[in-house]
Amino acid sequence: MEIVVLLKQVPATESMIAVAGDGVSIKSDGLKYVINPYDELAVEEALVIREAQGGTVTIVSVGPAKAAEAIRTGLAMGADKGVLIDPGDLALDGLNTAKLLAAALKAMPHDLIVAGHRAVDDDNFQVATAVAELLGIPNISMVVKQTIAGGKIRCVCTVEGGTREVEAPLPALIAAQRGLNNPRYASLPGIMKAKKKPLETKKVADLGLNAADLQPKVRIKALKTPAERKGGRVIAGDSVQAKAAALAKALHEEAKVI
Amino acid sequence: MTQNILVVAEQAQSAFRKVTFEALSAGRQLAGALGGAVEAVVMGSGVEASAAQLAAYGAAKIYVADDGALADAATEAYTRVLAQVIEAAKPAVVLLGATTQGKDLAARLSARLDAALAGDCVAVKAEGGQVTATRPMYGGKILAEVTLSGSPVIVSIRPNTQTASQAAGAGAVEKVAVQVGDVATKVVAQQLDAGKVDLTEADVIVTGGRGMGCPDYSAVEALAAALGGAVGASRSAVDEGWRPASDQVGQTGKTVSPNLYVACGVSGAIQHLAGMSSSKVIVAINKDPEAPIMAKADYAIVGDLFEVLPVLTAEIKKIKG
Numbered sequence: 290m291e292i293v294v295l296l297k298q299v300p301a302t303e304s305m306i307a308v309a310g311d312g313v314s315i316k317s318d319g320l321k322y323v324i325n326p327y328d329e330l331a332v333e334e335a336l337v338i339r340e341a342q343g344g345t346v347t348i349v350s351v352g353p354a355k356a357a358e359a360i361r362t363g364l365a366m367g368a369d370k371g372v373l374i375d376p377g378d379l380a381l382d383g384l385n386t387a388k389l390l391a392a393a394l395k396a397m398p399h400d401l402i403v404a405g406h407r408a409v410d411d412d413n414f415q416v417a418t419a420v421a422e423l424l425g426i427p428n429i430s431m432v433v434k435q436t437i438a439g440g441k442i443r444c445v446c447t448v449e450g451g452t453r454e455v456e457a458p459l460p461a462l463i464a465a466q467r468g469l470n471n472p473r474y475a476s477l478p479g480i481m482k483a484k485k486k487p488l489e490t491k492k493v494a495d496l497g498l499n500a501a502d503l504q505p506k507v508r509i510k511a512l513k514t515p516a517e518r519k520g521g522r523v524i525a526g527d528s529v530q531a532k533a534a535a536l537a538k539a540l541h542e543e544a545k546v547i
Numbered sequence: 548m549t550q551n552i553l554v555v556a557e558q559a560q561s562a563f564r565k566v567t568f569e570a571l572s573a574g575r576q577l578a579g580a581l582g583g584a585v586e587a588v589v590m591g592s593g594v595e596a597s598a599a600q601l602a603a604y605g606a607a608k609i610y611v612a613d614d615g616a617l618a619d620a621a622t623e624a625y626t627r628v629l630a631q632v633i634e635a636a637k638p639a640v641v642l643l644g645a646t647t648q649g650k651d652l653a654a655r656l657s658a659r660l661d662a663a664l665a666g667d668c669v670a671v672k673a674e675g676g677q678v679t680a681t682r683p684m685y686g687g688k689i690l691a692e693v694t695l696s697g698s699p700v701i702v703s704i705r706p707n708t709q710t711a712s713q714a715a716g717a718g719a720v721e722k723v724a725v726q727v728g729d730v731a732t733k734v735v736a737q738q739l740d741a742g743k744v745d746l747t748e749a750d751v752i753v754t755g756g757r758g759m760g761c762p763d764y765s766a767v768e769a770l771a772a773a774l775g776g777a778v779g780a781s782r783s784a785v786d787e788g789w790r791p792a793s794d795q796v797g798q799t800g801k802t803v804s805p806n807l808y809v810a811c812g813v814s815g816a817i818q819h820l821a822g823m824s825s826s827k828v829i830v831a832i833n834k835d836p837e838a839p840i841m842a843k844a845d846y847a848i849v850g851d852l853f854e855v856l857p858v859l860t861a862e863i864k865k866i867k868g
């Protein structure tokens with residue numbers, strides 16, 4: 290089974306994010322970068338499937354040279370090889386990111402593509418599903434469990450108010466949701482081995498595309514930090530009873546939410 | 548191309564989701580700014596009778612794709628039908644609710660039509676013909692204003708961020724001849740909790756964190772029931788196995804914007820705040836006055852949640868009568 294993981298490097302979730310001087314990007318100095326948490330689930334699931342079915346796990350990422358670190362972490366977890374697509378100074382919107390990934394995937398074998406359901410930096414919920422459409426293959430989103438048999442993948446997915454079981458023939462793309470697994474840590478021997486695993490870098494031209502094909506249709510006009518929430522009031526009172534009554538009253542009469 | 552807005556309606560268990568009415572309301576304002584009309588499309592099986600409800604929120608025309616092949620909402624089938632409707636209706640903007648289905652559909656559609664997509668937006672407007680959307684990034688730590696070019700452009704709207712308001716529309720129903728073809732993806736089973744309000748759509752959320760200390764959430768559940776709300780959890784509570792992952796609020800869980808968010812025994816880690824800081828009113832109940840959540844809450848009670856919650860629930864029941 291040829292499994293490809295779509296992986297993005299993102300700032301760690303505990304990062305404080307500040308807008309840079311240009312007003313359209315963030316200050317990246319001092320930020321710690323990690324594998325997008327959902328893509329970590331994707332790597333883990335790919336490894337579990339490989340352990341059961343045999344095959345190869347390839348990690349593909351679109352990003353700057355620095356994103357190679359995230360691919361290496363995935364290799365240290367146990368993936369076999371990596372491909373970094375470096376867009377140079379092109380500003381990519383989600384659809385163009387998907388176009389680069391789809392172009393790379395067309396040139397490599399893939400029975401199953403495993404992605405995250407969203408990247409926690411740009412939060413656009415677009416790239417994985419768009420890749421499936423560009424490749425003309427089925428996609429299953431929000432996956433919390435999967436089984437493969439007879440050339441088909443069957444997944445349990447979360448939907449509002451419950452779950453749903455969906456089946457699709459391979460090749461297919463699935464997108465991981467929390468609950469799918471608990472990603473393993475990269476072991477020390479894993480980290481040593483990862484250094485020798487193949488990691489290839491491709492440029493846009495290597496994929497048969499050029500800047501004219503990749504004009505963004507979504508452009509960032511301005512980034513702002515939302516107004517900081519100010520603490521309100523600590524409800525005073527001599528007893529729990531008094532505090533609870535005062536809170537209920539405030540919610541009813543002042544905030545008017547009940 | 549027209550200057551119209553096409554709202555993709557979504558149903559759950561035979562009723563329109565609230566976000567459909569919110570999107571129609573946002574669509575009316577957008578249509579006003581662009582000089583077009585708001586139209587809607589309903590896809591599914593046995594949906595025709597309900598279509599007229601969309602007129603009450605201003606839909607001038609309602610495309611109805613009613614076919615047994617659309618019963619189980621597979622994104623692939625919906626994408627094909629939607630692309631067909633868009634080709635005929637030629638809208639300038641396609642609006643969807645940023646639900647599980649809406650996000651998937653929007654992404655597939657963007658690739659199929661080679662169209663701009665801004666996902667999970669909290670505001671959308673048009674000025675001088677240019678559509679601009681505001682979307683939270685980095686788990687809400689940043690708000691991005693993005694411009695979308697080309698036609699149509701696609702915007703998905705985060706539930707609970709727009710006010711749904713009625714305004715009668717002509718509501719002319721136009722049936723669409725559905726050509727679904729073979730669909731590879733099949734929904735084989737579904738388990739839905741009929742009474743459960745999803746966190747993303749709930750008006751009130753009561754969340755229990757690690758301070759709950761055990762899987763017994765009855766104190767939180769009782770308050771949620773009194774308020775007509777849903778129960779949420781912090782990641783720690785999910786990691787403890789006390790609550791399902793689908794209850795998790797935060798940067799790697801659900802992003803919610805209820806009118807009232809009550810955090811009980813939640814410290815307010817940055818990843819948790821990311822998921823709920825756009826709530827209209829935040830209440831924190833925590834025994835530690837220094838917990839970070841206390842500095843974000845509109846109202847805070849310093850105390851033991853097991854003492855506070857039952858009394859608060861009783862007080863709220865009194866008010867609600």
Ligand SMILES: Cc1cc2nc3c(=O)[nH]c(=O)nc-3n(C[C@@H](O)[C@H](O)[C@H](O)COP(=O)(O)OP(=O)(O)OC[C@H]3O[C@@H](n4cnc5c(N)ncnc54)[C@H](O)[C@@H]3O)c2cc1C
Nearest residue numbers: 296351382383404405407408411412413414415416417507
């Ligand atoms: C320098 C720079 C300039 C940018 N300029 C623009 C711009 O002009 N307009 C604009 O709209 N956006 C811009 N962006 C952001 C844009 O490129 C987003 O990364 C894009 O919208 C993808 O959406 P997402 O990251 O939210 O992914 P989602 O769609 O939320 O991600 C879902 C899943 O897709 C996969 N995936 C996503 N991204 C990648 C990736 N890069 N490599 C491999 N797999 C991936 C992962 O599995 C992920 O879990 C810019 C970003 C940078 C760094």
Ligand SMILES: Cc1cc2nc3c(=O)[nH]c(=O)nc-3n(C[C@H](O)[C@H](O)[C@H](O)COP(=O)(O)OP(=O)(O)OC[C@H]3O[C@@H](n4cnc5c(N)ncnc54)[C@H](O)[C@@H]3O)c2cc1C
Nearest residue numbers: 756757758781782783797798799800812813814819834852
């Ligand atoms: C990659 C990543 C992603 C993450 N994503 C998320 C996410 O999506 N959502 C999320 O929530 N977290 C997330 N986290 C975890 C986050 O960092 C915190 O660890 C977590 O939110 C803490 O949960 P908590 O507030 O319930 O627990 P704690 O931080 O342990 O806080 C418990 C609180 O309960 C109070 N308390 C205890 N007993 C009582 C009592 N009897 N009465 C009243 N108060 C009491 C304590 O004073 C304390 O403030 C993420 C972390 C990482 C690394």
